[in-house]
Amino acid sequence: MNHDDLNHWSKRAADWTRDYHATLRERPVRADTTPGKTAAKLPKAPPEHPEPVERIFDDFARIVPEATTHWQHPRFFAYFPANAAPASMLAEQLANSIAAQGMLWQTAPAATEIEQVMIGWLRDALGLPGGFTGTIHDSATTATLSAVLAMREAALGWKGNAEGLSALPRLRLYASDQTHSSVDKAARVAGIGQANLVKIETDDNDALKPGALDRVIAADRAAGHLPAGVILCVGGTSVGAVDPVADAVAVAKKHDLPVHVDAAWAGSAMICPEFRHLWTGIEAADSIVFNPHKWLGAQFDCAVQFLADPTAQLRTLTLKPDYLQTLGQEGVTDFNDWTIPLGRRFRALKLWFVLRAYGLEGLRERLRNHVAWSQALAEHIGAMERFEIVTSPVLSLFSFALVDGDEATEALLRRINDDGRVYLTQTRHRGRFAIRMQVGSFDCTEDDVMEVARVLEDLG
Numbered sequence: 001m002n003h004d005d006l007n008h009w010s011k012r013a014a015d016w017t018r019d020y021h022a023t024l025r026e027r028p029v030r031a032d033t034t035p036g037k038t039a040a041k042l043p044k045a046p047p048e049h050p051e052p053v054e055r056i057f058d059d060f061a062r063i064v065p066e067a068t069t070h071w072q073h074p075r076f077f078a079y080f081p082a083n084a085a086p087a088s089m090l091a092e093q094l095a096n097s098i099a100a101q102g103m104l105w106q107t108a109p110a111a112t113e114i115e116q117v118m119i120g121w122l123r124d125a126l127g128l129p130g131g132f133t134g135t136i137h138d139s140a141t142t143a144t145l146s147a148v149l150a151m152r153e154a155a156l157g158w159k160g161n162a163e164g165l166s167a168l169p170r171l172r173l174y175a176s177d178q179t180h181s182s183v184d185k186a187a188r189v190a191g192i193g194q195a196n197l198v199k200i201e202t203d204d205n206d207a208l209k210p211g212a213l214d215r216v217i218a219a220d221r222a223a224g225h226l227p228a229g230v231i232l233c234v235g236g237t238s239v240g241a242v243d244p245v246a247d248a249v250a251v252a253k254k255h256d257l258p259v260h261v262d263a264a265w266a267g268s269a270m271i272c273p274e275f276r277h278l279w280t281g282i283e284a285a286d287s288i289v290f291n292p293h294k295w296l297g298a299q300f301d302c303a304v305q306f307l308a309d310p311t312a313q314l315r316t317l318t319l320k321p322d323y324l325q326t327l328g329q330e331g332v333t334d335f336n337d338w339t340i341p342l343g344r345r346f347r348a349l350k351l352w353f354v355l356r357a358y359g360l361e362g363l364r365e366r367l368r369n370h371v372a373w374s375q376a377l378a379e380h381i382g383a384m385e386r387f388e389i390v391t392s393p394v395l396s397l398f399s400f401a402l403v404d405g406d407e408a409t410e411a412l413l414r415r416i417n418d419d420g421r422v423y424l425t426q427t428r429h430r431g432r433f434a435i436r437m438q439v440g441s442f443d444c445t446e447d448d449v450m451e452v453a454r455v456l457e458d459l460g
């Protein structure tokens with residue numbers, strides 16, 4: 001296959017893409033397959049000789065879609081969305097065509113500078129102060145790990161990277177039990193340890209209690225531990241828990257601790273001023289992550305981290321061997337210094353395309369619709385016999401259950417997903433099994449959302 005073939009097959013791929021998206025509503029949302037079924041369709045070994053692209057393409061069309069859970073399906077209501085707006089897909093094709101490594105300004109000047117401009121555009125669009133800079137990671141997990149590593153190094157006076165952690169004091173991190181498991185993972189991977197991620201008590205709304213945070217930090221200091229930082233969530237993954245950012249940051253600052261805010265899902269909604277009350281006080285945070293690859297239409301991977309002052313993270317992550325020196329290029333940004341991997345994709349291009357192709361107002365309208373439709377559905381389900389709302393909507397996420405108990409609710413969820421018209425997933429709230437419902441698919445309509453009510457009436 002050469003570049004002329006690529007041109008020919010790209011057109012075929014574009015046709016396939018159009019047909020795939022046009023027929024998504026006719027497909028079951030969740031993959032209709034069983035473990036091992038796809039692998040069994042592939043030969044045991046790669047071919048010794050070239051195969052015609054026609055055959056490769058046919059196998060793709062025959063094998064892949066039917067064993068795929070369709071994340072771009074307008075009735076995908078599971079987890080959180082992983083939206084891919086058409087403008088994002090186009091930008092990714094172009095980024096793939098260039099296939100540059102954006103580790104240094106020198107290796108990708110356009111990618112570096114467009115990334116800087118996109119960080120500024122998004123910062124302003126989310127209503128954050130002009131002082132924030134930032135970078136794009138592959139995932140919120142990596143952004144949070146980067147923030148936690150910087151917390152660790154600052155707390156240790158920059159000794160951890162150099163000396164290892166064995167002889168150093170016991171570091172402590174603080175977060176509520178509603179924060180995402182990526183925070184637990186960061187504590188583990190950063191060498192701080194799961195046991196030193198202290199889960200702070202929450203109130204009736206699942207929000208971290210600032211008074212409890214204050215007491216636990218003080219007790220840790222008295223016990224000789226070394227507090228390193230606080231991680232807050234705005235829009236927790238389970239039921240959308242929202243920590244009181246202003247009060248919690250005030251407690252952290254009183255103890256001289258940095259704060260990282262995980263708004264991976266809910267951050268996108270902050271392009272709408274009316275939702276910003278959810279993170280009042282955010283301007284005092286040190287680090288914030290949100291995923292345009294969830295709800296904003298820029299497809300995976302695209303996790304934006306804003307930093308009030310990047311110095312600590314740069315001091316933690318910068319490592320420049322001789323072969324990465326860029327002679328005579330002082331004063332430029334080498335984004336690999338901001339992140340864990342050296343290599344970086346041109347992720348800013350899809351942000352540039354998405355923000356321009358839909359405009360902030362076009363994106364706001366989508367998000368506002370999602371929130372309104374979700375609330376309408378929650379009201380509808382709340383009024384249905386034998387159903388109960390377990391957690392009310394936070395933006396477009398709520399959970400519900402049957403009044404008949406966990407077993408009945410779990411059985412219903414299985415029936416819903418085997419049915420295939422819609423796809424929902426589950427969580428536990430205070431021990432109770434609940435069906436999680438979020439609206440966020442880029443192309444979904446009010447009718448797609450209300451299909452959930454029809455499915456519940458049919459199967460409930």
Ligand SMILES: *Cc1c(COP(=O)(O)O)cnc(C)c1O
Pocket residue numbers: 080138139140141142180182233235236237262263264265291303
């Ligand atoms: C989805 C999610 C994450 C993890 O995101 P990745 O980009 O997949 O690492 C972290 N925190 C919250 C609140 C999330 O919803």
